Amino acid sequence: MSKDQINQGRIEDRKSEAEVGEGKSEAEVREGLSRRGALECMVWAGTGVLWTMAGGVPASRLIGSAQAAPETGFSFVQISDSHIGFSKPANPDALGTLQESVAKIAVMPQKPSFLIHTGDITHLSKPKEFDDAAQVIGSLKIDGHYVPGEHDYIDDGRGKAYLERYGKDTQGAGWYSFDQAGVHFIGLVNVVDLKAGGLGNLGAEQLAWLEADLKSKPASQPIVVFSHIPLWIVYQEWGWGTEDGAQALSFLKRFGSVTVLNGHIHQLMQKVEGNVTFHTALSTAFPQPAPGSAPSPGPKLVPPGELRSVLGVSDVVFHQGTEKLAITDHTLAEAQR
Amino acid sequence: MNASLKTALMAGILALADIHACAAAATAEVHIDNFAFTPATLSIKAGTEVTFINRDDIPHTVVSTEGQFRSQALDTDDKFTFTFATPGEFGYFCSLHPHMTAKIVVEP
Numbered sequence: 345m346s347k348d349q350i351n352q353g354r355i356e357d358r359k360s361e362a363e364v365g366e367g368k369s370e371a372e373v374r375e376g377l378s379r380r381g382a383l384e385c386m387v388w389a390g391t392g393v394l395w396t397m398a399g400g401v402p403a404s405r406l407i408g409s410a411q412a413a414p415e416t417g418f419s420f421v422q423i424s425d426s427h428i429g430f431s432k433p434a435n436p437d438a439l440g441t442l443q444e445s446v447a448k449i450a451v452m453p454q455k456p457s458f459l460i461h462t463g464d465i466t467h468l469s470k471p472k473e474f475d476d477a478a479q480v481i482g483s484l485k486i487d488g489h490y491v492p493g494e495h496d497y498i499d500d501g502r503g504k505a506y507l508e509r510y511g512k513d514t515q516g517a518g519w520y521s522f523d524q525a526g527v528h529f530i531g532l533v534n535v536v537d538l539k540a541g542g543l544g545n546l547g548a549e550q551l552a553w554l555e556a557d558l559k560s561k562p563a564s565q566p567i568v569v570f571s572h573i574p575l576w577i578v579y580q581e582w583g584w585g586t587e588d589g590a591q592a593l594s595f596l597k598r599f600g601s602v603t604v605l606n607g608h609i610h611q612l613m614q615k616v617e618g619n620v621t622f623h624t625a626l627s628t629a630f631p632q633p634a635p636g637s638a639p640s641p642g643p644k645l646v647p648p649g650e651l652r653s654v655l656g657v658s659d660v661v662f663h664q665g666t667e668k669l670a671i672t673d674h675t676l677a678e679a680q681r
Numbered sequence: 682m683n684a685s686l687k688t689a690l691m692a693g694i695l696a697l698a699d700i701h702a703c704a705a706a707a708t709a710e711v712h713i714d715n716f717a718f719t720p721a722t723l724s725i726k727a728g729t730e731v732t733f734i735n736r737d738d739i740p741h742t743v744v745s746t747e748g749q750f751r752s753q754a755l756d757t758d759d760k761f762t763f764t765f766a767t768p769g770e771f772g773y774f775c776s777l778h779p780h781m782t783a784k785i786v787v788e789p
Contacts, residue, residue, distance in 0.1 A: 432738040541782050580780075582716070642739055
């Protein structure tokens, strides 16, 4: 067992002891733990945790370094916030850590069917940044599905550079859907035309498209929605949420299995509401502070030896027939254990 | 045109030029630190040139709420300058991080 796993175990034990101390029975504590786990489960960076979706309720277990390849189903990977072009002290070599992330994907026991990038591919939307990212990610030779982050929309053409590369077969600012092995995937854009004082924004046109897109889908079909900024309100004070995200989620209520994958906040966070599992990915470039734990959401400086334990990728395995989606987060440091 | 009128006109033109020179000389700065514009409210005289400087290591923009001005993305230490010629209240925000809002109050 790795050091991180032992640490994680200790944290859980401590929670249990504290609650037993409050006069609750062990059963009540266990029930409370799982409910809390489901409602506000936040997994902070530094460990790999396997999430299994079953009937809308996830269960988590720590993963070992050796992983068996799943027997059936398919998998895909999520990478996020590669910020190519970023070179500040929080990570002077964002291209290097993207390369490490890609190397990690290349040796996964089950070759992912495709890759999802949840935005902030680049730091400043410069052509060379897009080129570098495309070259590194392209070396995987698997399909890529992208949504833009706000950093991918700051060229003078306000999104022209992004759409030229990734806008083919998309609507509006770059939203689209596709099907793979019975799962319906929807890429949404919530970083464009943001309003003063507001949060991420989908806008009326995209919401109308989403409603129409979902109309013909049976409630039994698993849905994966991905966008850059979290669709739910993570932390309003830092703008970590989507203004009209609740409206989008209302269209998804009738579905039995919905997984929402986001980036933007450069840290792992997970929560479940009804049949919807929300997951935010690590960045491949630099970490950001936990909500409210710093004066601003700017890049978090960690000692150089610890950087790779707070960067990483997620892979998502779909178990055919069971409608289960299991999300596993891998930090770049894992391989060094 | 007689000489005295000519002189008077010249004086007038010079005076106008002077006022203009004075106004152009008035400057002020707004800093962006920790995802916030400082000061959040800046009061200036009409004609003041305001320079916005991004001191974060994340890019920001300076965008008028009413569409009167809009900077490009400002990387670390990049600047954007705008001259506020007319009195009024000018709200603005960062279009990348729209929770960042502030205003310029321009007095006559």
